[in-house]
Amino acid sequence: MAETDNIIIKDSLDGLGTDAYGNYLAHALCLAGSCKLKYNGEERQLQAGNLMIVRKGKLVDRIRPAEDFRVKVIYVASEFIELSTPLSNYGMKGQLALFLDPVMKLDAGQLELCRKDFEMVEERLAQTDHHFRRDLLIASVQLLIIDFFDFHSHLYGVDNIPLQSAAIMSRFLNMLENGTYREHREVKWFADKLCVTPKYLSEVSRKVSGYPANYWINLYTVLDISRLLRDKSLTFVRISDMFGFSSPAYFSRYVQQHLGVSPTEYRG
Structure with a gap:
């Protein structure tokens, strides 16, 4: 380039x-x-x-x-x-x-x-x-x-973030940036990839960002889902499949839980 x-x-x-x-x-x-x-x-x-x-x-x-x-x-x-x-x-x-x-x-x-x-x-x-x-x-x-x-x-304000914590959080976010949440949304899966325990990953995330690890996993997931829901050419079944939900009903419950409305209501 x-x-x-x-x-x-x-x-x-x-x-x-x-x-x-x-x-x-x-x-x-x-x-x-x-x-x-x-x-x-x-x-x-x-x-x-x-x-x-x-x-x-x-x-x-x-x-x-x-x-x-x-x-x-x-x-x-x-x-x-x-x-x-x-x-x-x-x-x-x-x-x-x-x-x-x-x-x-x-x-x-x-x-x-x-x-x-x-x-x-x-x-x-x-x-x-x-x-x-x-x-x-x-x-x-x-x-x-x-x-x-x-x-x-x-x-x-300035917080002194330990080098190891910053490195772990950086690798965690890089995985999310790459869309890994479409297939994996369990803190344990990310922790295993980072060679730490789920508890330690959430402690690091909370120390660095103020939020636990599952907050960032759900945030990236919901941001992507909401963007796709705005694309009316995609069916709800298609979006559900893209994220590996076991059924459209489970997908609908996830959207309701995190967006406060059903997929149909969100799309308007």
């Missing part, structure tokens, strides 16, 4: 949540106005001075910008983010918190610093004749991420 493919800069949210940016993390700095959107089925608003970081673009839909909305968006490929992320365990806490709520409200000083970081990445991306361009871009994105960590830690 070329460096221009690793980092893409846009002046609108067009395409966010589509397959075009499926492998990218989106970092959107609202410069003026406001924009309403749905994130994980909940109404959100991006306003001037807000920074939005979206790791899973498919959680975003119904983007409705106001006429005066101005935004700068930096898309960074997932693999390039991994190369650029600093060696800090704080990234795990930030990742989990932003998964639940992707919008950070910056103060005046943070906003100015974030604006400069965005401009720096854009300027460095334009330096196509730099002999060490890849290293230059990695360093630029890393600085951006370090400032994001700082913004987030001022909002939510």
Whole structure:
């Protein structure tokens, strides 16, 4: 992948949540106005001075910008983010918190610093004749991420997450990101793969994220199911089969339990 493919800069949210940016993390700095959107089925608003970081673009839909909305968006490929992320365990806490709520409200000083970081990445991306361009871009994105960590830690506080706990949680989330929950939704199965006990995995998850392991398994499952339910070309039986439910009735009970309505009611 070329460096221009690793980092893409846009002046609108067009395409966010589509397959075009499926492998990218989106970092959107609202410069003026406001924009309403749905994130994980909940109404959100991006306003001037807000920074939005979206790791899973498919959680975003119904983007409705106001006429005066101005935004700068930096898309960074997932693999390039991994190369650029600093060696800090704080990234795990930030990742989990932003998964639940992707919008950070910056103060005046943070906003100015974030604006400069965005401009720096854009300027460095334009330096196509730099002999060490890849290293230059990695360093630029890393600085951006370090400032994001700082913004987030001022909002939510800093917790010292042990290296082993961060590593286990990272591997656990990677399995969920890869869709393993479609076949396996038992904490024991994930714990076995991670060579720990189910109790230990849930303790680590609670320590790092504030939630037990089954919370994240169910969250990823429900997010995927709700997205598929919105696709009216898919039958309930088909969706049930995709997740390995023993029967459509069991699938319906699972949806009722986690979404509060039946599949038919959710689809409307």
